[in-house]
Amino acid sequence: MDTAQIRPPLVRGEDRFVAGVCSGLARHLGVRVDVVRWVMVLASLLGGAGIVFYAWLWIMVPTTAEAARRGARRPASPIAPAVSRPVMPPTAAEPASPAQVRRARRLAGHAREMLLGAVLLLAALGLGSRMLGFDIPLGFIVPLAAILGGAALAWMQLDDSRREQLVRGAGAGRWNGGLRLGAGLALVVAGVALAVSGSQWNVLGLALVASLAVLAGVALVLLPWGLKFWRDLAAERAARVREEERAEIAAHLHDSVLQTLALIQRRAGSEADVTRLARAQERELREWLYRDARKGGGTFTDRLRALAAEVEDAQGHPVDVVCVGDAPLDGDHREPREALLQAAREAMLNAARHGGGPVSVYAEAGAEAIDVFVKDRGPGFDLDEVPSDRLGVRESIVGRMRRHGGEATIVSGTGGTEVRLHLAGVGTEEP
Amino acid sequence: MSEPVTVVIVDDHTIFRSGLKADLDGRVRVVGEAGTVEDAVAVIDQLRPQVVLLDVHLPGGLGGGGREVLTRSSALIPQVRFLALSVSDAAEDVVSVIRAGARGYVTKTASGPEITDAVLRVAEGDAVFSPRLAGFVLDAFGTSAVADDELDRLSARELEVMRLIARGYSYKEVAKELFISVKTVETHVSAVLRKLQLTNRHELSRWAADRRIW
Numbered sequence: 001m002d003t004a005q006i007r008p009p010l011v012r013g014e015d016r017f018v019a020g021v022c023s024g025l026a027r028h029l030g031v032r033v034d035v036v037r038w039v040m041v042l043a044s045l046l047g048g049a050g051i052v053f054y055a056w057l058w059i060m061v062p063t064t065a066e067a068a069r070r071g072a073r074r075p076a077s078p079i080a081p082a083v084s085r086p087v088m089p090p091t092a093a094e095p096a097s098p099a100q101v102r103r104a105r106r107l108a109g110h111a112r113e114m115l116l117g118a119v120l121l122l123a124a125l126g127l128g129s130r131m132l133g134f135d136i137p138l139g140f141i142v143p144l145a146a147i148l149g150g151a152a153l154a155w156m157q158l159d160d161s162r163r164e165q166l167v168r169g170a171g172a173g174r175w176n177g178g179l180r181l182g183a184g185l186a187l188v189v190a191g192v193a194l195a196v197s198g199s200q201w202n203v204l205g206l207a208l209v210a211s212l213a214v215l216a217g218v219a220l221v222l223l224p225w226g227l228k229f230w231r232d233l234a235a236e237r238a239a240r241v242r243e244e245e246r247a248e249i250a251a252h253l254h255d256s257v258l259q260t261l262a263l264i265q266r267r268a269g270s271e272a273d274v275t276r277l278a279r280a281q282e283r284e285l286r287e288w289l290y291r292d293a294r295k296g297g298g299t300f301t302d303r304l305r306a307l308a309a310e311v312e313d314a315q316g317h318p319v320d321v322v323c324v325g326d327a328p329l330d331g332d333h334r335e336p337r338e339a340l341l342q343a344a345r346e347a348m349l350n351a352a353r354h355g356g357g358p359v360s361v362y363a364e365a366g367a368e369a370i371d372v373f374v375k376d377r378g379p380g381f382d383l384d385e386v387p388s389d390r391l392g393v394r395e396s397i398v399g400r401m402r403r404h405g406g407e408a409t410i411v412s413g414t415g416g417t418e419v420r421l422h423l424a425g426v427g428t429e430e431p
Numbered sequence: 432m433s434e435p436v437t438v439v440i441v442d443d444h445t446i447f448r449s450g451l452k453a454d455l456d457g458r459v460r461v462v463g464e465a466g467t468v469e470d471a472v473a474v475i476d477q478l479r480p481q482v483v484l485l486d487v488h489l490p491g492g493l494g495g496g497g498r499e500v501l502t503r504s505s506a507l508i509p510q511v512r513f514l515a516l517s518v519s520d521a522a523e524d525v526v527s528v529i530r531a532g533a534r535g536y537v538t539k540t541a542s543g544p545e546i547t548d549a550v551l552r553v554a555e556g557d558a559v560f561s562p563r564l565a566g567f568v569l570d571a572f573g574t575s576a577v578a579d580d581e582l583d584r585l586s587a588r589e590l591e592v593m594r595l596i597a598r599g600y601s602y603k604e605v606a607k608e609l610f611i612s613v614k615t616v617e618t619h620v621s622a623v624l625r626k627l628q629l630t631n632r633h634e635l636s637r638w639a640a641d642r643r644i645w
Binding site for chain 2: 007323360364373375415
């Protein structure tokens with residue numbers, strides 16, 4: 001768990017040949033970029049596995065800038081860094097610099113060159129094989145090249161338009177994008193049409209192939225757009241949820257923390273009041289922040305904490321509770337456990353009233369027994385000279401425990417008083 | 432006791448840092464401060480203080496907070512000692528910084544003298560366990576003892592010490608209660624700290640995962 005290395009988030013890097021997948025992967029895995037690139041190239045030779053993997057990462061992994069934008073939408077809650085802490089990649093805060101704009105332009109240029117290169121390569125292949133004697137009909141090569149080129153254009157559009165949108169707003173990029181998409185579509189349609197009309201033999205089979213080709217071509221072109229819209233929709237929805245979350249936090253802070261702060265300012269003169277208010281508010285805020293994680297409530301330790309909070313509020317004295325294990329409060333053992341809780345409450349009240357310093361409460365709900373210890377740092381008292389008013393309290397602790405089959409010991413000395421409550425035989429046997 | 436212990440405070444709240452600085456007494460000397468993971472790593476490496484008071488939640492870096500500072504400064508750990516400081520009672524936060532190498536954990540609500548004491552203790556190479564941390568340890572390791580040499584469990588004596596600390600006893604009171612010296616108590620606590628840092632017990636991870644939030 002915590003011994004695991006902290007990894008940088010997986011984003012496509014700025015240092016790129018094609019789409020920055022390799023450099024991003026290298027950063028995430030902590031491996032050298034060249035190694036990743038060579039592995040990718042070698043994997044591509046294995047039946048194109050590397051290419052498929054690369055394309056998949058290209059689609060699914062956001063660029064640094066996209067990740068930053070996603071991270072920035074999260075509200076930074078001032079009170080609970082644990083609840084919402086945006087994980088920002090280091091380059092997140094940079095605004096679009098002129099260098100980035102230039103880089104985007106240069107990339108667009110690269111894309112065009114690459115496209116041209118691919119088309120030329122295909123043409124060369126076709127011509128070469130012709131010269132070697134293989135008769136590949138031109139009617140096959142041209143439509144194929146057109147379809148491939150169109151699809152590539154549309155796919156690049158996905159990445160480019162998003163980047164440009166980011167760099168200089170949505171305005172200028174849109175025309176360009178529309179043009180490219182149009183061109184891509186036109187190329188594909190033209191390719192399919194050529195394929196259909198280019199030959200006359202076996203019309204039935206060709207019609208079937210043609211319709212399939214049209215469907216595949218359209219899907220190929222529209223897929224990136226569908227993906228893009230779907231992702232935007234998901235991002236939008238997430239942003240709305242976060243906004244609601246933020247509003248709820250704001251409302252809660254207004255109702256609780258701000259009111260308490262106002263109260264504290266008015267009572268600034270009384271140290272005891274300020275401490276009590278601050279502690280009560282802290283407890284309430286913690287409860288609110290972490291409430292989801294608590295299962296149900298109403299177990300032994302939940303009740304003990306609630307009672308401690310009650311005592312703390314009533315006496316204005318801090319009561320620190322540490323619990324180990326837990327036990328249910330329903331079922332056969334309800335009565336003795338309730339008695340134990342009441343005895344613990346008396347002990348806490350007593351400690352808060354007469355003791356000094358913070359009251360420490362420790363509860364251990366083990367397999368064989370439940371133990372509760374309540375310790376204060378008061379002056380202590382001699383058990384033989386217990387004043388009559390404290391005898392009642394002692395009776396309600398010691399007597400009550402005895403009646404329910406448990407025992408209570410009170411140890412008092414110069415270092416303070418400790419009440420030890422022990423309830424045996426009714427521990428946690430539930431699965 | 433002649434030379435004050437040098438301390439670097441790492442916390443992202445400026446107000447808290449200055450408040451803490453004012454609260455610490457003359458036995459320690461604050462030589463530096465930092466508010467982010469990067470700053471902290473740089474300042475610690477440059478100043479080499481005896482003790483670093485380290486907030487668990489910190490901005491910057493890769494989002495790892497205090498734990499990240501610890502892992503990135505781990506080469507310095509024998510000379511520089513870390514004491515985790517937190518408002519969070521979340522077991523996962525606390526246990527993870529301890530496992531990354533911190534020598535102890537105190538809450539931010541502790542008083543100036545208390546934190547000073549904890550700093551001095553850490554500077555001497557001892558471990559600082561609050562009642563709550565002792566509670567986490569008992570919860571994580573289980574409350575039944577086994578033989579002394581097993582790394583995955585606590586010995587009977589260590590369990591007794593942990594229980595007393597969880598009950599709010601000071602080291603001195605623990606020593607008196609168990610009829611042993613304070614030094615022996617410190618040895619036991621250090622042993623528990625080491626077990627907490629070294630064990631790879633599956634149950635410990637699962638326990639921490641279950642209780643991400645206390």
